[in-house]
Amino acid sequence: MTSFDLSAGAARRALAPTGAYDDDDARERYATAVWCQLIEPGDSVAGRLIAAHGAAPALEAVLRAGTLPDVTPRELAEGRKRWLPRLSARAVADSLSMAAARSVTLVTRSDPQWPSQVDDLDAHAPVCLWVRGDVTALRRLEASVAIVGARAASRYGDHVAMELASDLAGGGVAVVSGGAYGIDGAAHRAALSSGGLTVALLAGGADRSYPVGHTQLIDDIAERGVVVSEVACGSAPTKWRFLQRNRLIAALSAATVVVEAGWRSGSLNTAGHAAALSRPLGAVPGPITSATSAGTHRLIREYGAQCITGADDVRELLGLGSGSDARAGVQAAYTGESTRVMDALSTRGWRESGDIARRAGMAADTVEGLLGLLRLDGSVEAGTEGWRLARRAGG
Amino acid sequence: MTSFDLSAGAARRALAPTGAYDDDDARERYATAVWCQLIEPGDSVAGRLIAAHGAAPALEAVLRAGTLPDVTPRELAEGRKRWLPRLSARAVADSLSMAAARSVTLVTRSDPQWPSQVDDLDAHAPVCLWVRGDVTALRRLEASVAIVGARAASRYGDHVAMELASDLAGGGVAVVSGGAYGIDGAAHRAALSSGGLTVALLAGGADRSYPVGHTQLIDDIAERGVVVSEVACGSAPTKWRFLQRNRLIAALSAATVVVEAGWRSGSLNTAGHAAALSRPLGAVPGPITSATSAGTHRLIREYGAQCITGADDVRELLGLGSGSDARAGVQAAYTGESTRVMDALSTRGWRESGDIARRAGMAADTVEGLLGLLRLDGSVEAGTEGWRLARRAGG
Numbered sequence: 195m196t197s198f199d200l201s202a203g204a205a206r207r208a209l210a211p212t213g214a215y216d217d218d219d220a221r222e223r224y225a226t227a228v229w230c231q232l233i234e235p236g237d238s239v240a241g242r243l244i245a246a247h248g249a250a251p252a253l254e255a256v257l258r259a260g261t262l263p264d265v266t267p268r269e270l271a272e273g274r275k276r277w278l279p280r281l282s283a284r285a286v287a288d289s290l291s292m293a294a295a296r297s298v299t300l301v302t303r304s305d306p307q308w309p310s311q312v313d314d315l316d317a318h319a320p321v322c323l324w325v326r327g328d329v330t331a332l333r334r335l336e337a338s339v340a341i342v343g344a345r346a347a348s349r350y351g352d353h354v355a356m357e358l359a360s361d362l363a364g365g366g367v368a369v370v371s372g373g374a375y376g377i378d379g380a381a382h383r384a385a386l387s388s389g390g391l392t393v394a395l396l397a398g399g400a401d402r403s404y405p406v407g408h409t410q411l412i413d414d415i416a417e418r419g420v421v422v423s424e425v426a427c428g429s430a431p432t433k434w435r436f437l438q439r440n441r442l443i444a445a446l447s448a449a450t451v452v453v454e455a456g457w458r459s460g461s462l463n464t465a466g467h468a469a470a471l472s473r474p475l476g477a478v479p480g481p482i483t484s485a486t487s488a489g490t491h492r493l494i495r496e497y498g499a500q501c502i503t504g505a506d507d508v509r510e511l512l513g514l515g516s517g518s519d520a521r522a523g524v525q526a527a528y529t530g531e532s533t534r535v536m537d538a539l540s541t542r543g544w545r546e547s548g549d550i551a552r553r554a555g556m557a558a559d560t561v562e563g564l565l566g567l568l569r570l571d572g573s574v575e576a577g578t579e580g581w582r583l584a585r586r587a588g589g
Numbered sequence: 590m591t592s593f594d595l596s597a598g599a600a601r602r603a604l605a606p607t608g609a610y611d612d613d614d615a616r617e618r619y620a621t622a623v624w625c626q627l628i629e630p631g632d633s634v635a636g637r638l639i640a641a642h643g644a645a646p647a648l649e650a651v652l653r654a655g656t657l658p659d660v661t662p663r664e665l666a667e668g669r670k671r672w673l674p675r676l677s678a679r680a681v682a683d684s685l686s687m688a689a690a691r692s693v694t695l696v697t698r699s700d701p702q703w704p705s706q707v708d709d710l711d712a713h714a715p716v717c718l719w720v721r722g723d724v725t726a727l728r729r730l731e732a733s734v735a736i737v738g739a740r741a742a743s744r745y746g747d748h749v750a751m752e753l754a755s756d757l758a759g760g761g762v763a764v765v766s767g768g769a770y771g772i773d774g775a776a777h778r779a780a781l782s783s784g785g786l787t788v789a790l791l792a793g794g795a796d797r798s799y800p801v802g803h804t805q806l807i808d809d810i811a812e813r814g815v816v817v818s819e820v821a822c823g824s825a826p827t828k829w830r831f832l833q834r835n836r837l838i839a840a841l842s843a844a845t846v847v848v849e850a851g852w853r854s855g856s857l858n859t860a861g862h863a864a865a866l867s868r869p870l871g872a873v874p875g876p877i878t879s880a881t882s883a884g885t886h887r888l889i890r891e892y893g894a895q896c897i898t899g900a901d902d903v904r905e906l907l908g909l910g911s912g913s914d915a916r917a918g919v920q921a922a923y924t925g926e927s928t929r930v931m932d933a934l935s936t937r938g939w940r941e942s943g944d945i946a947r948r949a950g951m952a953a954d955t956v957e958g959l960l961g962l963l964r965l966d967g968s969v970e971a972g973t974e975g976w977r978l979a980r981r982a983g984g
Binding site: 233234237354435437479481491495501503533534554555556557559560 | 627667745829883886889929932943947949950951
């Protein structure tokens with residue numbers, strides 16, 4: 195039995211900076227904030243316990259070292275060993291105060307703003323989200339795309355990320371990314387410039403601007419879009435949290451597009467999560483001589499990522515129509531018998547149809563029929579001396 | 590009944606500049622040369638007749654207007670209308686003289702040098718090939734790749750074509766292309782420079798250098814590789830013949846790779862033939878901002894072409910092994926629990942394992958086990974005060 199005050203009173207006191215709640219709501223919300231301190235993102239044992247019992251009952255059971263039907267005794271014992279050393283009412287109260295000070299809202303799975311698409315992560319789903327900015331935006335991500343990529347992006351990558359994000363966000367598709375230097379930053383900035391919605395998922399607390407050089411950008415996103423993290427305010431971004439943040443980017447977005455990535459880029463991790471979630475995955479090709487495109491080519495070659503050449507391709511990935519309608523007919527126009535008739539004509543002199551047929555190696559009556567059709571579309575001209583190629587025609 | 594001297598005597602006289610043959614061989618070879626004058630490449634009615642009866646018997650039947658079991662009376666009647674206006678013993682004799690003068694060899698389907706892979710074209714297979722250079726090379730194309738692309742190639746495209754062709758041809762893979770400006774020329778040149786085999790398929794007669802600016806290159810290819818055409822010597826390259834030449838490039842090669850291509854490039858036609866023949870198809874990506882890569886991205890998106898990033902990928906396309914073995918383990922190394930332990934360590938100060946476990950949110954015994962492993966590979970150091978990150982370690 196571990197001693198910890200999980201009473202409604204303690205909960206309401208800790209939550210006071212963030213708002214007033216009735217007893218049950220306060221206890222559940224407080225217990226969620228406590229869980230946030232105990233676990234690292236993606237803890238599937240905690241995930242199963244909370245999903246099955248609620249945050250407060252699950253925490254109570256863990257504190258009293260009871261058995262629970264949804265996890266094995268061994269899983270629970272291992273869980274207690276990693277969770278309880280972190281138990282601190284002080285730390286939870288501090289994180290809630292920091293959240294209140296920076297206008298960061300705690301969104302739990304029972305709140306109406308909860309983005310239910312992240313539940314596709316099952317036991318690895320976040321237990322809550324800390325949100326700075328427009329909380330309602332989380333429920334407006336049906337049309338959304340994660341645009342991610344290398345921090346050390348090339349000018350080409352920056353340019354493409356901006357073009358894609360500007361076009362998509364301007365057209366009502368939310369642009370989700372990780373707030374990092376390089377591709378992420380270019381995508382966020384272009385989305386903001388186009389007046390569209392953009393969402394930044396941070397690996398550290400939503401109260402912290404990371405990287406520091408993006409403090410202004412992240413503030414802008416919070417003001418006009420939304421900044422999200424699953425770790426409590428005050429938490430540092432660690433490599434593990436970056437990797438887990440990537441799974442959240444993939445889960446929150448309807449599709450993921452990697453613009454540039456080195457051979458072992460972290461963006462491939464985001465792409466892997468998108469693929470594991472059966473979310474559509476796209477990758478932008480680039481010069482094969484560029485190290486920053488090695489990862490996107492790898493995604494196309496080895497992971498079945500769609501080759502993305504523009505915003506229309508992303509909309510197609512999202513099932514929003516558009517795409518290449520000009521596809522049909524191209525080959526037909528160049529391989530038909532009319533090509534052979536055209537080959538046998540000249541712009542310079544008139545030729546009679548028998549001559550044309552012999553040159554084309556086709557029967558005269560076939561050639562005459564085709565000449566009539568070609569005249570209709572303006573490709574050839576008829577005169578008293580025969581036929582010739584119209585000046586505007588050609589390959 | 591159309592009058593034409595198809596006797597062994599006439600055949601031997603016409604073939605005299607090219608060599609001496611016995612009666613049957615002379616008649617069949619001469620009839621093949623006659624067929625070459627009558628038809629355009631890919632004529633499937635002629636193809637079926639010649640495959641079923643041989644060139645001479647098929648021609649005799651056409652001349653006497655008999656019926657034949659392998660084509661419908663209508664097909665035969667249509668065929669006669671397009672073939673017979675071109676019948677000219679003079680033209681055939683001229684083409685054979687031109688061939689002899691330029692050392693162009695007529696290779697028929699019964700010759701041992703016939704490259705049987707082109708028979709995959711069925712009725713659309715060529716009835717013969719006119720070959721300048723090393724005729725035996727046609728039977729050494731098991732390991733071969735067509736490297737084709739835009740005439741108006743970019744410097745990037747030229748560079749990639751040269752790198753691929755040089756590496757592949759130098760390693761024993763024959764490089765097949767169309768002798769055109771741009772990608773084709775770059776591929777041929779690099780293959781020659783590397784001392785490998787290269788094959789140029791021309792749309793006009795094998796005696797003609799087309800384009801004129803590539804006269805020296807095509808002469809070089811004839812000298813150290815082989816120049817091939819299915820149309821008779823003296824024939825002009827027409828658009829139809831270019832398109833049919835493309836089918837032959839695809840059929841002669843074990844795989845086709847398009848390096849650069851505009852949205853409606855003729856190279857897409859070659860790629861379409863490769864796909865229709867179930868030959869492996871590859872395309873090299875490039876910047877999505879480059880018009881000369883629009884066609885290759887289209888092949889990857891719409892035609893299932895493999896994304897080619899280097900010569901190894903081409904060898905993989907050809908089933909010659911190689912490829913990316915470095916694939917495994919990359920993600921595992923970055924997502925394991927060891928990452929969390931590393932996150933919880935510092936290079937600056939020593940930390941004891943309980944502290945590390947709490948920071949990592951993991952059980953102390955798990956952390957201790959992992960610290961031991963990490964010490965073995967040199968990632969962490971152990972001291973009397975605990976553990977720290979080795980200086981060389983990091984993300």
